[in-house]
Amino acid sequence: MVRRIVIGFVVAALAAACDRFDMVGLVAPASADVEARVGESISMFEASGPRVLTAPANGYRMYICTDIHTDEYPHRFEAFVRSMRSDGQAVGGLLLGDIANRKGSLGIAAAVADTTAATGNGAPLMAIVGNHDLFFGQWDDFKRYFGSSTYCFTVSTPGFSDLYIMLDSGGGCHGRRQMDWLKTLLRRRGDYRHCVVCTHVNLFRTDLSQFVSGNLPLEETYQLMELLSENGVSLVLQGHDHHREDVVFGGVRYLTLDCLKDGTDNASYLVLEVGDRLLCDFKEQ
Amino acid sequence: MVRKRASIVLSVLAFLLPAAQAQRLSLDLRTTAGHNYAQGGYASVGALGCYRPDSAVAVRFGVQCGTGAVMAYTADWTAAMRLGSVKLQLVSKGLWRRFAGWHIDEFSGLVAIGIGWRGWDVHVGLASRMMADSRTAWLDERTGWLSEPFNLMYELRYKAWFGTRRRWLGELAVANYDDFVIDRAYQPLFSCSAGWLVSEKVELAARAVLHPTGMLSLSANYYEAWFNIQMILKW
Structure with a gap:
């Protein structure tokens, strides 16, 4: 005994x-639950006003990475940020969650993003929260370093405007409030050329790589799929699984990205070539 | 017309079944009320018929319909054998859920093995699922369906009978599948049930279920809770 x-x-x-x-x-729950987080995110987003990035031509590039899992200094993430800011056609970068790998490391990644902010094209880096970023009550750190995790922004080109929607799924669901917010936002889908939705948790479990990783509840997955199909969303970008997956369902393309964690074999990031079509160019690391 | 046909069918069943399959049939009628983030508040009614051709085999068929145009049809088959005080089980189950409001048909199949001992039941298995867009000809178009071939399934259940005539039943369980649900690996359902054996032919039960999300793999969060009451009739 x-x-x-x-x-x-x-x-x-x-x-x-x-x-x-x-x-x-x-x-x-180790941080605020999804309804509370979304409430705070939407308040922050509404207080800051609509964000519009401007592209000088109808074609531009968006840099996207996920799951950098910062332990010590994130070298691959730094290379990603430098590539983005040295690309004359890049308007911004997206970081799709799981920024931290241990307690207190969100600040390290935020510092890497900040140190090169004044160099090159000065393209902004926008993030959403992942499950690892919620552990140890780190939601407060996330807000401090990256701000809201439920928000949208537009990229304005001379001829068109594109809508990017960023969602919080770090707690394994999007929650009622966020889904209502998304529904309202997608009513304006017709005003935009492309609509890209980003969320951390991958929606599907189509192969063995997902055997050990969690997903959203099924009903919420179906509800989200219907909402995205019904409104003609062009592309859904996801992370979490660390392995690339590209599937189409109901007219919507769902793309899960590799991770960009130092020391892994399958690291890559995505350069999205936005023009009349959306072309995906993966940069292996 | 419908009422007339229903009463004829019920009369025939009432007359035939007790004689032909004495103590081999049961009917589980249930009503459920719950809340989740996808549907908000919801309610459903369901029925599960069970046939036991002998003490080792049980076959069940069930249907459930709920608000939000959610329909579920299930069929399962359980075979059991005893090794002393240990019960070994093999379970297979099929489930078709139609989410008409979201244009999704979901087909799931499960195979599990189980072991039971002194009120404890443990099941482990694998499930596969196919999701189909009901608006497209999904058999012809790649974009109309998706499959999730590997889902780990589990169930841990403990039940105990109480009272001098052992007419009260208490049960605690954690599982990621249920009569009308075959969920994903990290979507456990925590349940607490109480049953009352009113007579040899009637049993009443109540059950509360909590369905968190993000557990063990993501970051835990509330997702759903439901409560149901059941009446089980035995012939």
Whole structure:
């Protein structure tokens, strides 16, 4: 009996000492729950006003990466940011969550994004939260470093305007409030040439790479799929799984990106060539 | 006309079934009310008929319809054998859910093995799922369907009978599948049930279920809760 208590104590102590997997966060909300986070995000977004990026031509590039899982200094992420800011056709970059890999590392990635902000084209980097960014109550850190996680922005070109919608799925669902917000936003879909939706958690489990990773509840997945199909969304960008997947369902293309974590074999990021069509160019690392 | 036909069918069943399949048939009638982030508040009614040709095999067919135009049809088959006090089980289950409002047909199949001992039941298995867009000819077009071939399924259940005549039942369970649900690996359903054996032919039960999301793999969050009451009639 005493031995069992000692073993239990040691296991609990080791679990509590882990700064990568929040044992509490795995079974109970470690940050504010999705409805509270979305409420805060929408308030921040509404307070900051609509964000419009301007492209000098109808064709431009958007740089997208995900799952950088920052432990120490994120070298691949730095290379991504430098490439984006040295590309004359790039208007911005998107970081689709799982920025942190341990407690307190969100600030390291934010600093990397900031150090090159004044160089090159000065393209902004916009992020959404992933599940690892919510562990250890890091939602407050995310807000401080990256701001809202439910928002949209437009890219204005001489002839067209494109809509980008960023969603928070770090807690394994989008929640009622965010889905209502998305529904309202998509009513204006007709005003835009392309509509791109970004969320951290991949919607489908089509192969074995997803065996160990979690997804959204099925009903919410179906509700989201219908909303995206019904409104003619051009592209859905996702992360979380660390393995690339490209599927089309109901007229919508769902693209899951590789990770951009240092030390992994399948790291890449996406350069989205936006013109009359959306062309995907993956840059292997 | 419909009422007349229904009463004829019920009369024939009432006359034939008790004689032909004494103690081999049961009918589980249930009503459910719940809340989730996708549908908001919802309600459903369902029925599950069970046939036991012998003590080792059970076959069930069920249908459930709910608000939000969600229909579910299920069929499952369980075979059991005893090794002393241990019960070994093999379960297979098929489920078709139609989400008419979202134009999705979902077809799922599950195979699981189980072991039971002193009120404990543990099942582990694999499930596959196909999602089809009901607006397109999904058999002809790649874009009209998707498959999820590998889903780990699990069930851990403990039940105990109480009372001098063992007429009260309490049950705690965690599983990612249920009578009308075959969910994904990290979508556990935590349930707590109570049952009352009113007589040998009638049983009443109530069940509360909590469905969090993001557990163990993502970051945990509330997603759904439901409550149902059941009346089980046995012949």
